[in-house]
Amino acid sequence: MRIALLHSRIRVEERLLLDELASLGIDHELIDVRELVFDIHDASRWTSFDAVIDRCIGQTQALAGVRVFERFGVRTVNPASVIEACGDKLTTSLLMARHEIPTPRTCIALDEASALAAVERIGYPAVLKPTTGSWGRLLARVNDRDAAEAVIEHKGTLGSVQHSVFYVQEYVPKPDRDLRVFVVGEEAICGIVRHSAHWITNTARGGVASVLEITPEIRDRCARAARAVAGPGGALLAIDLLEAPGRGLLVSEINHTMEFRNSIAPTGVNIPRRMIEWVVATAPGSAARGAAQSTVATSTPSTLAPPPSSPRSRAALVEELKLGHWAAFDAHSRTEVA
Amino acid sequence: MNPTAPTPPSVQSVECTECAASIALQRVPLCGEIVRCRDCQAELEVTSVSPLRVELAPEVEEDWGE
Structure with missing residues (x-):
């Protein structure tokens, strides 16, 4: 391996x-x-x-x-x-909409004049986001037409060419928190609640994290979202959810190179271990796939073994770590996500 | 940071390129690793491990993220 x-x-x-x-x-x-x-x-x-x-x-x-x-x-x-x-919020939103996964209402416009129309269509307050980037950078909540005109003009004048794609989303009046769920394959392995008095709750922006109980609704929403962006078998993802009053959980964003340093302690889950185990279990290899077919599909907690003395084969790792339930997915047979 | 917590012994130290403070590293660094100066909070990137050198880490770019 x-x-x-x-x-x-x-x-x-x-x-x-x-x-x-x-x-x-x-x-x-x-x-x-x-x-x-x-x-x-x-x-x-x-x-x-x-x-x-x-x-x-x-x-x-x-x-x-x-x-x-x-x-x-x-x-x-x-x-x-x-x-x-x-990596592109427009594509994520399109996939959520296509797969009928609850997500904030979103409009796209490609010109400053139509951007204002998009904001008016969404209604106030609205949120303008760049389609790429993360950590809550350059998000703008506009509460009225004056603010919308100012932000759109600034984006059009000062922003890079990517800012000419105006991604406008409804402002979800969530509690002072949002949810982040870590997904390995299609499984929600753990999650955190990010609290902040500011409407942007990213921990990168000062949000404080505590453990999140993974409910059946969260598990289902995340599995569906993972399949929507990655096909059957899922991927290594961090899915941000918003609690919308009267509407349940909305998938807000999905991150493909998740940061997890601040989430290991509150959740008690060895997230990097679970990530590596999944990579091992789902790597191509007929021997391991054969072993997977005879393994009962149950969740396996990470068990920290002492460092081995020499590199081992994938089949040996799958056997030793009892990862067969994950190895049932063949990464190379995924259906194309269009 | 808890000022009363014991500090692990450092294996190497390097001078901050911003404020010249001594940065103690608790493990052998890797090229590309990010370290933070506890005095001036600058983010520094290890650009060489032998000899050990750091430079101010690049600013966040537009397509950076998770």
């Missing part, structure tokens, strides 16, 4: 993933996307990897790198289709 971790910055999350790879005795290599040179006519340098885990902080670099690995026949986590589906 050989895994590459594609990265730019090495944050706490990447360190934790590396620690888990090491503790499981998985042969792994760090690949800095900034130093990468692909000869697209020669895949030999890369085909020894069973999987490449994308942890790039920049979506453009991630997508380019992952596309090359996929064309070389190397399994990527998450795949390019998932990065495209989650």
Whole structure:
């Protein structure tokens, strides 16, 4: 079993993933996307990897790198289709709407004049968001027409070309909190509640986290959302949910390279361990898939084993960690998400 | 940070490029790793591990995110 971790910055999350790879005795290599040179006519340098885990902080670099690995026949986590589906809020919203998964009402406009019409159609207050980026950056809540005109003009004049896509969403009058659920495959493994007196509740913006009980509604909503962006089998995702009064849970955003450092302690779940276990279990390999067919599909808690002395095969890891229930999904047989 | 909590022994230290404070690293760093100066709060990126060097980490770019 050989895994590459594609990265730019090495944050706490990447360190934790590396620690888990090491503790499981998985042969792994760090690949800095900034130093990468692909000869697209020669895949030999890369085909020894069973999987490449994308942890790039920049979506453009991630997508380019992952596309090359996929064309070389190397399994990527998450795949390019998932990065495209989650990294662009417009695509995420379209997929939620198409699959009839509850999500905030959203309008798109491609010109400043029509953007104002879109805001008026949504009604006040409305939220304008850039279609890419995260951590609550550049979100704007507009409470009236004057504010909408000002924000739209500023975006049109000062923003990059990406800001000419006006993504307008209803403001959901949620409690002073939102929910973040960590999904491995299609399974909601744990979640946090992010509290903040500010309407932007991201922990990156000062929101405080506490543990979230995973209810059947959360489990169902997240499984459906994971299938919508990744197809059967899901992916490694962090799904943000809003509690809309009278409407239940709305899928707000889906993150494809989730940050989890502040969520391990409140949830008590070893999130990076579960991520690596899933990558191992779902990597291509007929022996492990065979083993999976005879395994009862139940949730398996992470058990921290002492570091092994030498790298082990995927089949041995699947057997030892009892991961067969996840290995039932073949990542390469996913239906295309259109 | 709890000021009374014991600080793990550092394995290496490096000078902050912003405020010249000494940054103690609790484990062997990796190239590309982000460390924060506790004095000036600057985010620094490890650009070389031998010799150990850090530079001010790049500002957030438009397509950065989770």
